[in-house]
């Protein structure tokens with residue numbers, strides 16, 4: 001289905017309000033991506049589908065930023081279970097590559113926006 005940027009933003013906004021992360025899947029090449037575009041960044045197709053994400057993923061890479069007087073900030077690329085990646089910041093955490101994270105929404109001056117936090121791995125079954 002052909003999407004407009006406004007349509008995508010509306011879909012994202014209404015899902016963020018309900019605490020749900022979303023992404024876009026290309027109908028032609030199955031590429032998945034997060035940042036709103038009206039064409040597939042891989043194949044250029046305009047036949048796209050809006051999808052809901054589980055909101056769970058793993059840390060793909062991260063950078064720690066030290067600034068005087070404030071807690072370290074962690075900027076990360078998170079890869080969601082559905083395969084798409086997004087840039088985010090993970091607060092109060094010591095992540096490593098592969099750490100499990102989940103989305104949560106926080107009120108910002110642009111409305112509710114997705115952030116990520118670490119989730120404790122359940123212990124391996126004995």
Ligand SMILES: [Zn+2]
Nearest residue numbers: 026029040043
């Ligand atoms: Zn595509």
